[in-house]
Amino acid sequence: MHHVKSVIRIQGPDKADRYLQTASTMPSLLLKGEKPRLIDEWQDAPKIWDAVRVAVDNSGALPGQYILTGSNMIGLIS
Secondary structure, eight states: OTTOSEEEETTOTTTHHHHHHHHHHOGGGGGOSSSSEEEETGGGSTHHHHHHHHHHHHTTOOTTSEEEEOOOOOOOOO
16 A cells, blocks of 8 residues: 555445446546556456556556555466
């Protein structure tokens, strides 16, 4: 938290439904905000990963723009 300027908590009880709906239809909207931007529990909305990849690629791959965190285990990707 000391390294970020804005935060989204996907599982936040007051906004979870809205965040998940936005993540499924237009995930890039969740990336708007001051950077570095922390997105907690991003794995609940996996389209965020692709939105972050595109945003980083489009910005010239500047490091430290997004911090993705989570505690749920969703399985292995191979």
